[in-house]
Amino acid sequence: MLSYTEENYLKALLKLSFQNEDKPETGTNEMAAYLGVKPATATDMLKKLKEKELVSYKKYGKILLTEMGKKSAMVILRKHRLWETFLCEKLDFSWDEVHEVAEQLEHIQSQKLVDKLEELLGFPQFDPHGDPIPKANGEMPEITRTLLSELQEGDTCTVASVKDTSAMFLQYLEKLKVRIGTRLKIKEVIDFDGSMYIAIGEGEPRSVSMKFAESLFVQKL
Amino acid sequence: MLSYTEENYLKALLKLSFQNEDKPETGTNEMAAYLGVKPATATDMLKKLKEKELVSYKKYGKILLTEMGKKSAMVILRKHRLWETFLCEKLDFSWDEVHEVAEQLEHIQSQKLVDKLEELLGFPQFDPHGDPIPKANGEMPEITRTLLSELQEGDTCTVASVKDTSAMFLQYLEKLKVRIGTRLKIKEVIDFDGSMYIAIGEGEPRSVSMKFAESLFVQKL
DNA sequence: AATATTTGTTAGATTAATCTAACTTATATA
DNA sequence: TATATAAGTTAGATTAATCTAACAAATATT
Structure with a gap:
């Protein structure tokens, strides 16, 4: 133990x-x-x-x-991400609030609890930040992670996950109405400072910094 | 803290x-x-x-x-009983399994978590063992607790809560199909050893020991 | 009341997780 | 390569929660 x-x-x-x-x-x-x-x-x-x-x-x-160490760590990560999902989906926590509580919940010892929780949530593949949730057998849904900053003018994508999970960034995303799955279209890339002019969903296009573009993983369409 | x-x-x-x-x-x-x-x-x-x-x-x-100590303790008890209810209602735990896990969950620090959990469960008054759940303001649903052993021949009642919450007793209740709310009718009281002959719900009458009758709280009808 | 028993406290040790300060090894730089 | 800097370790101390063994106080019994 x-x-x-x-x-x-x-x-x-x-x-x-x-x-x-x-x-x-x-x-x-x-x-x-x-x-x-x-x-x-x-x-x-x-x-x-x-x-x-x-x-x-x-x-x-x-x-x-070691293999054993990795296995143990994966179980903890699995619990953490399942609890984060639970907090968002079932208890209306916002995605910048879940981490702190999940840090505590991940240490609860009960195999049954984790598995039942997963079932209650409908076997989710990704947590609220878009990160993959390890399965009970240790498998991890594999994904190709592309940074928004790697895209070109004219590209379209959907938001896959956040690289930076700080409350500050997450609250900013909230404000911009950027969520997992939101569609983005790159209107213009400013070479000077790496900033981008992008359309977020159906909203008016706006400019985001390079730091921003390097903190968001996307799925190219 | x-x-x-x-x-x-x-x-x-x-x-x-x-x-x-x-x-x-x-x-x-x-x-x-x-x-x-x-x-x-x-x-x-x-x-x-x-x-x-x-x-x-x-x-x-x-x-x-002290007043402060009692208040703190009530918060913990509140969390414990809400988590027990969650485990039973949402994750299909049986009532003899919930205690051990709730012992861990009750220590999670998050005001919001508790209150949201209570909301998710529909503001339950009693936990799976029939014990009252303290409210956020510290109030406790008051109840008159009568032991089954205090009843007389001919009395009818419903099961209100369990006094003994050991897994052994709970599993025995499970076997007898006795749950919170189950209707009991006292057919006969054996003065010799304090055992009782009772009808459980719609089932065939059967005998239970004095120890049994002293471990169950009921609501007289 | 004297004594035995139960109940509760103290002193000193142990373990896990942490720290600071001093030391050692490895790496980078001039 | 010599030396300065960064990275990592060791030794010794601290705090929280626990223990055992010895002691003290309160209560019960004769």
Whole structure:
């Protein structure tokens, strides 16, 4: 049985491995920063996780989840994303409110609870941020993720998921009426600063920054 | 902010105060036994809770929740019973499975979560065991609780709630098809051992022990 | 009232998760 | 390559929650 804290470290390592695209390794400091603890603390936990064969790692080396560690982390991620979906769909939470509560709910220990929750929600493939929800068997709905910033003038797409899940960005999206599935059309790309002039759904076209365009994953049509 | 453990102590004190009918005081050993810890541990926690003005208590004296302590404990009980209701109504848990999971869920910190959950469930007054669910303002649906064992031959009643919530008893009730609301008719009371011969719903009459009759609260008709 | 039993407290130790400060190893740069 | 900087570890301390063993107070029994 994993402690609350151990689970958080595993989940952090999994998330960081997604972020570090090609190579899924992570450093001690990176992990500590992500979790908001000191590197010394991370080192201690690493020893414990290594002891339990959840990470493979040697002194001064990079950190990698073992198969077992990855499996455990996937279960936690699955729970997190299912709970986020529940909060949005069933309890009318807005997508910038769900994370904090799901961080707590993901640690509830009950196989049956997770599976029944998934059933109640109708076996959703994606969470409210558009991120894929791991299945009970560990499988992950695969998706090609294209950043809005990679598109050209004239391209059309739908919003697939958010790269940046900060409350600030999510609230901005809310204001722009941008949701998962919203249709976007690129009217113009400004080379000078990477900003874009886009039509959002049926609304009036407007300009968005490069930072914005690099924070949104889309599905090209 | 209360720790997970502190919350458990407060809830235990509240529950014990219900049990001790007339006087809501509790002893150190009683509390320790209820929580499955040693008396020494309970003493330590008591000091902490006293420091926080959640219990009033002096060395070698009895323990009593302060107004603040009672309020906090009621919130936890409210969460516990709402989650139990959720598990039964929405996720098809049986009533002997809900307790363990609700013990974890009751510690999730989010005012909005609780209130929205209550709304989703349609503002239920009672949980799956027939126990009253405290309202957001701290009010508790008042009920007169009569034990089945207090009834006489010829009396009719409906099952209001269970006094004993052990999985063993709940599973036995399941087997007998006794649920909250089930109609019972007392055919005969055996003075010798306090057992009763009763009709359960539309079924064939059968005999139940005194222990059984003392574990079930009913509403006399 | 004297003593035995029950009840509750204290002192000292343990474990998990964290910290700071000092140290070591690895990497980058001049 | 030598050295400066970044990254990572170790040692020792702290806090919360728990324990055991020894002690103290309150209550019950003769």
